[in-house]
Amino acid sequence: MRRLPVIAGALALLLSACAHKADSSRPSTTLGMTLGAKIHVATTISTLNSFVQGVGGEYVSVKNIVPIGASPETFAPAPQDVATVADADVLVENGAGLETWLDRLLRDAGRPNLRVVVCAQGLPVKNLNPHLWMDPVFAKQYVAKIRDALIAADPAHSDAYRRNAASYDRRLDDLIAHIRQQIATVPPSHRYMIVFHNAWQYYNDRFGITTLGFVERNPGQEPNPQQIAQLIDLAKQHHVHGVFSEPEYSPKILYAIAQGAGIAVVEDLYDDSVGTDPRVRNYIEMLTYDTNVIVHALK
Template structure:
């Protein structure tokens, strides 16, 4: 006859055995496997997906998606994913090959779908290989208004792939959109504080045209929309003449670009070299641009500090 203590021990053992016999998905809710192509997009996906997703970002912090070469491991990641988020606008010239070679069945979502694209001004800058942008500037996230379109597309795609998470994805997206509203108000306020005749900047490559269109700072660059293009001697001479003629106050080096060209331009013109800015990739976590919001805030503060002084 079982004593009370032995009966309790026997029951506990049965429950433990039953728990181990359950499928893993029944013990712990399985997360939705998601891939994002580059760090800025990955941060947006993380904000909307939260704890319900398992996110892999292919091109990490300080990585240049223009010239990225996918690895076999990337192919495996796509194969395992349920959703693959890309920027679109032909930003990732390598993604079609990677999708095809991986054989992935994942839903492929272009986050920039619905954005009004700006025409690329890349005349004279050959991209080579398959990194061309087909006439459209792909850097649409540089407008916070466009980032909100990205967020809506991400939310809808996650809901389509994981309907039970609908309430979570909607709540996360709503909270993130509120943060973007606050960020945009801050950006507009700082731009307004810069004297109108000083709102001109030189950057490494032509990545800020959506920012220019949305907020009214003019950007000039020796390179086109792809970092793979190289500035010709004629382009550099033209930029130097323009800086001197228009008394442009500052040049900025991006984290995905070689600083030497911009340092040369600054030396020949006397323009101030501003702090590093972030265009196509975030910084490492904990750095000045570890998230999309931090990136945009860091950039506008750097622009404002250089142009207001």
């Protein structure tokens, strides 16, 4: 059963190669795009990039705006980002307040009518927290929205987009089952986390981990001594095993909390951005890796 999509994919590739030859004599479609040319998709963050690659496959060329390892919350666009947006057929953003810099970028690029996919639209946002993609059940909705936008932008390849999206959706189902099974190996009394920034709310809510506290309340804002003392108290009360952070943030303050509570610092979680480490280059690898790190730290 597993081999079937691969064969279908190879067939589609062959057929499309033929179609491209036939189409090269046609100047353009009604969309103003040369048939056979890839559509240009811009994504705001690298995790969304994974979904577009999965759904678009060989028919899209994807450019990402916030560099890998940078924080989308404190990002400032550069001239090359204006060029990326100016050149895009579709732009994929998270929404829910994450990309505060995007409206200006769209204006600067002179693309008021650009087709924009707002992935988090319609999903249940909690506490103004935009990190909905960290719940792979919500990621399925992201994939569906991206599929629909690619079909609208490039109807000639609708079948491929539908097939790729269905295949990615199955991979997300496998991922969800894997995470559930991994978290089940952690005793319930250990399922507590203190995190650097609140990227883990939706993942934790989905998989039954309590987010006891987070260090950074607003982007770039360090906690005051009273808040640090509160986090140390919480960590002690609940016998929290570690404080968690990402490689892109400075963990200095985390060491103060960890030392105060006598617990470990885990500073290699990926959430806002995938990584360059071969284990975390795309969304599915990233959540598989993170889950492994969390489960080991909490046990």
